[in-house]
Amino acid sequence: MKFEKWTVALTAAGVVSLASAAWAEEKASPIMTALSSTTISGYVDTSAQWNFGTGNTYMPPYRFGGSDKADGFNLNVVQLRIEKPLDESEWSSGYRADLWMGPDANTLGTTSINANGGSSDFAIRQGYVALRAPVGNGLDFKMGVFDSIIGYESLESGNNPNFTRSYGNTMEPTTHTGVLTSYRFNDMISASFGIANTMDPAIDSRAQNGAAGASAVRGPFAGFWNGLYSRVPALSPGGGGQNAKAESFKTYMGSLAITAPESLGFMAGSTLYGGIASGYNNNALGSGWGDNQTSYYVGGMMATPVTGLRLGAAFDYLDLRSLNPTAGTSIQPHSWAVAGYASFQATEKLSLHGRLEYTETNFGASAPGGVGDNDRLKIVATTLTAQYDLWKNVLSRVELRWDHSASGGDMFGTGRTVATPGGPLVLPGLQNAWMLAANIVYKF
Numbered sequence: 001m002k003f004e005k006w007t008v009a010l011t012a013a014g015v016v017s018l019a020s021a022a023w024a025e026e027k028a029s030p031i032m033t034a035l036s037s038t039t040i041s042g043y044v045d046t047s048a049q050w051n052f053g054t055g056n057t058y059m060p061p062y063r064f065g066g067s068d069k070a071d072g073f074n075l076n077v078v079q080l081r082i083e084k085p086l087d088e089s090e091w092s093s094g095y096r097a098d099l100w101m102g103p104d105a106n107t108l109g110t111t112s113i114n115a116n117g118g119s120s121d122f123a124i125r126q127g128y129v130a131l132r133a134p135v136g137n138g139l140d141f142k143m144g145v146f147d148s149i150i151g152y153e154s155l156e157s158g159n160n161p162n163f164t165r166s167y168g169n170t171m172e173p174t175t176h177t178g179v180l181t182s183y184r185f186n187d188m189i190s191a192s193f194g195i196a197n198t199m200d201p202a203i204d205s206r207a208q209n210g211a212a213g214a215s216a217v218r219g220p221f222a223g224f225w226n227g228l229y230s231r232v233p234a235l236s237p238g239g240g241g242q243n244a245k246a247e248s249f250k251t252y253m254g255s256l257a258i259t260a261p262e263s264l265g266f267m268a269g270s271t272l273y274g275g276i277a278s279g280y281n282n283n284a285l286g287s288g289w290g291d292n293q294t295s296y297y298v299g300g301m302m303a304t305p306v307t308g309l310r311l312g313a314a315f316d317y318l319d320l321r322s323l324n325p326t327a328g329t330s331i332q333p334h335s336w337a338v339a340g341y342a343s344f345q346a347t348e349k350l351s352l353h354g355r356l357e358y359t360e361t362n363f364g365a366s367a368p369g370g371v372g373d374n375d376r377l378k379i380v381a382t383t384l385t386a387q388y389d390l391w392k393n394v395l396s397r398v399e400l401r402w403d404h405s406a407s408g409g410d411m412f413g414t415g416r417t418v419a420t421p422g423g424p425l426v427l428p429g430l431q432n433a434w435m436l437a438a439n440i441v442y443k444f
Contacts, residue, residue: 038084043443045076045104045157052434055414057426060379060403060433063170064104064157070435076157077104079125090134098125108155109283110145110175112203124203125155125175135183142180145203148173149180149192149255150275150297152314152339161312161343162385163399163439167359168316168337172295173277175201176251188259192275196251199281199293207251207280210244210290243280243291251279260303272300281320294319301341312341335361353385358406378406395441403433 049069051059056067064076078101084094100108105123128144153160153169178196185191198205255275262268278294299314317336339357346352360378381404387397405411415429 037087038082040080040082041444042078042080043156043158043441044078045102045439045441047074047076047163047437047439048072049074049435049437052436053413053430055429057414058412058428060381060401060412060435061170062167062381063165064107065164066107068103075102077102079156086130086132086140090132090138092130092132094130095128096130097127099123100125108174109201110203137184137186140182142182143178145175145177146180146194147175148277149194149253150277150295151316152297152299152312152341157439158395158441158443161341161353162355162383163397163437164383164401164435166314166337166339166355166357166383167379167381168297168314168339168357171316171318171335171337171359172297173199173201176253176277177203177205178251180253188261190257190259192253192255194253196253196279199251199277199279199295200283202282205282206247207245207249207282208247209282245280249280251277253277266303266305268303270300270302272298274298291320308345310343312343314339314341333362335359349389351387353387355381355383355385357381357383376407377411379411380404380406393443395439395443397439399435399437399439401435401437403435405431 047069049072051070056070059065059067059070069076080099080101081096082099083096085096086092086094100123102121105121108123108125110123110125111120124145126144126146128142128146131141131143133139133141147155151169151172153166155174157163157165176194176196176199178194180192180194182192183190198207253276255273258272260267260270264270275297276294279292280290281293282290296317296319297315299312301310301312303310315336315338317334319334337357337359339355342354344352358378358380360376362376381402383399383401385397385399387395390396403412410428410431412428412433413430415427417424417426419425
């Protein structure tokens with residue numbers, strides 16, 4: 001048997017015996033074999049942000065934004081990925097662990113049901129075992145915590161054409177705890193189907209537990225819901241155990257992807273994707289209210305005959321059914337968003353990206369003395385991003401974003417304060433929100 005030099009030195013010094021060294025080296029070899037195929041990667045995401053005007057109480061309610069990031073420098077998130085990807089063998093196995101550290105880790109919301117609460121600046125974004133079975137072209141499985149299968153944009157900002165997220169991305173689920181099956185029929189068509197505990201991202205959450213309730217409206221759509229609160233004082237979060245389900249109640253999801261073949265010329269590589277996820281959400285729209293939720297998505301990316309130009313489109317629809325937070329009050333809100341994307345690779349290092357979107361939320365609310373079913377909040381948003389890859393492994397970009405309240409009223413900034421039975425209430429005072437941001441991401 002051949003020993004490592006360090007092992008021989010320890011044996012000579014009497015620290016270990018030759019027999020124990022031989023046993024240790026024999027046992028270590030399978031471990032070293034497994035580690036040899038494991039990769040470590042990740043990124044550090046930082047930004048500087050300036051919001052035009054004064055007052056940041058009500059910011060445009062897109063995911064991973066908010067008043068805490070306005071008018072200053074930000075560490076957004078640090079991701080560490082430890083992964084052994086599936087290989088080409090018939091009975092392949094692997095795993096992935098995506099760990100998040102930083103403020104965005106708190107927004108992700110994957111804190112498990114056994115946590116003591118509070119913010120820790122740490123989250124498990126994904127943690128799953130990957131398996132392949134030799135069925136047809138190969139049936140792939142993920143079991144554990146995995147990203148949502150619907151959406152145009154990724155949770156990773158650096159993988160998106162723009163720094164800030166769209167409203168469609170904001171209303172989509174983020175992660176699930178369950179099992180996901182994927183199958184590629186051929187080079188054109190692939191599909192996925194999954195079963196999870198719930199729609200919300202909390203690890204190991206259960207539909208039979210019901211929502212825990214909340215003392216205030218939080219989450220990515222807080223701006224929408226706070227706007228509703230100002231007009232419906234009777235509306236308030238309910239207590240724990242809301243609308244709990246049977247133990248057998250689960251969340252189901254499916255998707256279908258079509259990729260254009262090489263025979264279509266310049267259209268080759270274009271994709272059309274559709275998906276649906278439906279189940280129970282313990283924290284619907286970040287409100288602390290729990291009930292059934294269904295998310296629909298269809299989108300695609302199209303290559304063009306213009307070199308370097310790609311176009312994209314996405315449509316999201318979010319339906320929350322029979323949400324009943326308090327006696328005598330009912331809400332059946334739904335939101336939808338449509339977005340168009342354009343990306344142009346101007347030079348080897350310079351690329352330009354644009355996004356135009358419209359989103360609408362219909363609260364469908366009824367309460368004693370409250371608003372009617374047609375109470376809606378509407379936003380039009382335009383995002384322009386310039387990316388220049390000056391340093392190796394560094395993504396650097398500048399972004400200008402404009403959000404406009406299309407509802408005819410103010411939705412952003414900080415405006416007047418009014419008296420309510422529950423105390424002073426600060427209302428928004430701006431119809432337009434402008435933001436200029438610089439984003440620097442190092443990928444390793």
